[in-house]
Amino acid sequence: MKEHKSISIADQIFEQLEHDILIGKYQRGEILTELKLCQSLGVSRTPIREALRRLEQEHIIEETSRGAVVIGISREDLFDMYEIRMHVEGLAAARTAEKISDEGLAKMKEVLDLQRYYVDKTDADNSDNSDNIKNLDSEFHRLLYIFSGSKAYYDTLLPIHKKMIKYRKAAVKSHSRARQSLSEHEGIYRALEAHDPELAKNLTIEHASRARDSILEKEI
Amino acid sequence: MKEHKSISIADQIFEQLEHDILIGKYQRGEILTELKLCQSLGVSRTPIREALRRLEQEHIIEETSRGAVVIGISREDLFDMYEIRMHVEGLAAARTAEKISDEGLAKMKEVLDLQRYYVDKTDADNSDNSDNIKNLDSEFHRLLYIFSGSKAYYDTLLPIHKKMIKYRKAAVKSHSRARQSLSEHEGIYRALEAHDPELAKNLTIEHASRARDSILEKEI
DNA sequence: AATGGTATAATTGTATACAAAAATACATAA
DNA sequence: TTATGTATTTTTGTATACAATTATACCATT
Numbered sequence: 001m002k003e004h005k006s007i008s009i010a011d012q013i014f015e016q017l018e019h020d021i022l023i024g025k026y027q028r029g030e031i032l033t034e035l036k037l038c039q040s041l042g043v044s045r046t047p048i049r050e051a052l053r054r055l056e057q058e059h060i061i062e063e064t065s066r067g068a069v070v071i072g073i074s075r076e077d078l079f080d081m082y083e084i085r086m087h088v089e090g091l092a093a094a095r096t097a098e099k100i101s102d103e104g105l106a107k108m109k110e111v112l113d114l115q116r117y118y119v120d121k122t123d124a125d126n127s128d129n130s131d132n133i134k135n136l137d138s139e140f141h142r143l144l145y146i147f148s149g150s151k152a153y154y155d156t157l158l159p160i161h162k163k164m165i166k167y168r169k170a171a172v173k174s175h176s177r178a179r180q181s182l183s184e185h186e187g188i189y190r191a192l193e194a195h196d197p198e199l200a201k202n203l204t205i206e207h208a209s210r211a212r213d214s215i216l217e218k219e220i
Numbered sequence: 221m222k223e224h225k226s227i228s229i230a231d232q233i234f235e236q237l238e239h240d241i242l243i244g245k246y247q248r249g250e251i252l253t254e255l256k257l258c259q260s261l262g263v264s265r266t267p268i269r270e271a272l273r274r275l276e277q278e279h280i281i282e283e284t285s286r287g288a289v290v291i292g293i294s295r296e297d298l299f300d301m302y303e304i305r306m307h308v309e310g311l312a313a314a315r316t317a318e319k320i321s322d323e324g325l326a327k328m329k330e331v332l333d334l335q336r337y338y339v340d341k342t343d344a345d346n347s348d349n350s351d352n353i354k355n356l357d358s359e360f361h362r363l364l365y366i367f368s369g370s371k372a373y374y375d376t377l378l379p380i381h382k383k384m385i386k387y388r389k390a391a392v393k394s395h396s397r398a399r400q401s402l403s404e405h406e407g408i409y410r411a412l413e414a415h416d417p418e419l420a421k422n423l424t425i426e427h428a429s430r431a432r433d434s435i436l437e438k439e440i
Numbered sequence: 441a442a443t444g445g446t447a448t449a450a451t452t453g454t455a456t457a458c459a460a461a462a463a464t465a466c467a468t469a470a
Numbered sequence: 471t472t473a474t475g476t477a478t479t480t481t482t483g484t485a486t487a488c489a490a491t492t493a494t495a496c497c498a499t500t
Contacts, residue, residue, distance in 0.1 A: 006491090008452090008453060008454090009453080009454075010273075010453075010454085033480085033481065033482090034481075034482070035480085035481075035482095043454080043455090044454055044455040044456070045454095045455080045456085045482090046266075046453080046454055046455065046456090047453080047454070047455095049270065049482090049483090050269065050270060050273045050453095053230075053270045053273050053274050053277075054273050054274065054276075054277045056274075057274045057277040057278065058277065059371065059375055063482085065461075065462050065463075065481075065482075066462085066463070066480085066481075066482095067480095067481070067482085076370075077370075077371050077372050080370045080371070080372035080373060081372045083311060083372075084308055084311075084372060084373070084376055087307045087308060087311065088304055088307060088308065091303065091304075091307065150296075150297075150300045151279065151297050151300070152297050152300035152301045152303075152304060152380070153300060153304070155279055155379075156304055156376060156380070159375075160372070160376070226461090228482090228483060228484090229483080229484075230483075230484085253450085253451065253452090254451075254452070255450080255451075255452095263484080263485090264484055264485040264486070265452090265484095265485080265486085266483075266484050266485065266486090267483080267484065267485095269452090269453095270483095283452085285451075285452075285491075285492050285493075286450085286451075286452095286492080286493070287450095287451070287452085
């Protein structure tokens with residue numbers, strides 16, 4: 001049975017605003033005032049403010065005397081984040097290959113199987129499963145970071161990965177990239193399963209590099 | 221004349237709590253309740269809560285039903301953070317060497333001159349300037365990140381550097397390390413001044429590596 | 441002694457009231 | 471027309487009241 005910790009309004013608002021900013025629903029320069037958010041979201045200022053403080057801490061908004069200005073993630077940010085990922089994620093994957101437990105492997109496999117399911121489904125009936133695929137992609141990477149057993153790697157890589165969502169979403173719309181991304185994930189998984197740090201590292205770096213190329217050639 | 225944006229109570233509380241947690245005044249596992257913080261700091265819950273939400277976002281506290289549990293930074297975290305820094309900070313330094321302006325160089329020089337002043341002072345009269353030296357060290361690195369012109373590098377490196385404060389403080393207590401650290405900074409500065417990315421990168425990596433060794437051999 | 445239940449206390453979550461600061465609009469004078 | 475001063479509005483900052491949840495203490499029962 002799964003523990004069900006009730007999620008506070010403040011947390012929900014945070015998640016929603018973070019998501020909406022990172023996918024570009026609120027555009028760079030747009031001003032969010034507490035009052036407007038209260039009205040549009042139907043809650044009091046307290047949870048709104050707490051969410052805004054967290055978003056500010058993540059540097060995706062910035063407080064001014066006229067309200068919170070949306071910063072968001074630029075193409076240049078994206079480029080730099082990939083550069084960082086290409087150097088750090090490989091190290092994390094190597095750690096994970098050393099440390100991951102059978103339970104951890106099982107969880108990752110489950111995610112991969114689902115991802116495989118949706119990719120094959122798109123191949124078969126040409127349906128759009130890109131949102132599911134993107135979420136499973138996120139989950140795969142989150143687990144990769146978690147099972148490194150290192151808070152520092154997790155805290156460094158997860159925010160970067162999260163901030164790329166808009167661009168990853170666009171990349172996965174191209175089904176050929178979605179298919180290739182999955183097969184790269186499967187390769188990384190096999191390296192983790194074999195507890196081969198060097199291989200996991202190299203495949204992960206390659207994966208990041210290809211993801212970058214596929215995203216940067218898009219216009220977005 | 222310096223612009224003086226009045227700092228809110230919430231911000232002050234955040235800075236203070238963050239500092240106190242990171243230097244270990246509040247120890248791992250300790251529970252901070254809003255009411256106690258209100259009483260000891262003499263303010264209402266609102267600014268306390270906003271500070272706590274930000275600390276939670278940084279993963280240095282964790283909310284539970286009994287209050288906010290202090291997480292802090294362990295020796296293992298420190299090790300991993302150095303590993304990450306050694307791979308990322310060099311890239312940032314190379315960027316900075318490419319991009320830094322004369323004004324930027326002047327600011328960094330000013331910090332270095334002050335650091336030199338305090339180090340020489342300690343040499344001369346054996347006074348304890350370690351706190352000043354540590355702060356100037358922080359400022360040097362902050363400027364290095366800023367002048368990379370990259371939000372991604374700044375957002376990745378600054379939190380890591382900040383979280384090391386307790387350990388860096390201890391390292392700088394050893395005056396021989398303080399002196400060496402300064403001379404390494406001066407070397408990096410010259411590479412920036414010469415706009416030599418490769419050299420800046422290599423010296424920065426070396427600097428991080430030596431800082432790590434000097435910290436890891438301490439007991440703390 | 442261990443278990444379970446109930447009342448109490450402690451703690452956070454949310455809404456709201458009020459204060460302060462800043463931005464805006466507007467009228468007036470040069 | 472431009473500048474300036476003032477009133478108004480907008481917006482955030484802080485404190486507090488109240489609700490809901492969770493933890494604790496204590497007693498009763500076995």
